[in-house]
Amino acid sequence: MVIGQSGSSANMDVAAAGNTEVVRAQLKLLESLGQTDSIDDILITLTTQYDILRLLGEHPSMFIYLTMDKSKSNLALARYKVAECEAQLVL
Structure with missing residues (x-):
């Protein structure tokens, strides 16, 4: 689910949903491999x-x-x- 957006991409909801699956798959793979590292970015x-x-x-x-x-x-x-934005983000 897109919380905020800037720019003109009309398909951002679709892209975000698809990329959510990419993130989930990578997290699942790391878990399956017993990796203790975390993902910074993809x-x-x-x-x-x-x-x-x-x-x-x-x-x-x-x-x-x-x-x-x-x-x-x-x-x-x-x-x-993007890393700088993450550091400044307050949730």
């Missing part, structure tokens, strides 16, 4: 865009979802800024 690269899923440390069932145009983006800076 990067999905498409032909024309980057998607960053940043899990919230205190609430791992929630995540920040950022999608951006590959040709206009700085991936390293975007990951840094």
Whole structure:
């Protein structure tokens, strides 16, 4: 479920629901493997865009979802800024 959104993506609810399944699958895999690490973020690269899923440390069932145009983006800076947003987020 999308709590907030900025930008013009009309399909954000669909994308968020689909990415929720990606996060659940990765968390389940880590559990199955007995991993004690936690996920910081998940990067999905498409032909024309980057998607960053940043899990919230205190609430791992929630995540920040950022999608951006590959040709206009700085991936390293975007990951840094998403982590910064997470640190400032109050739930």
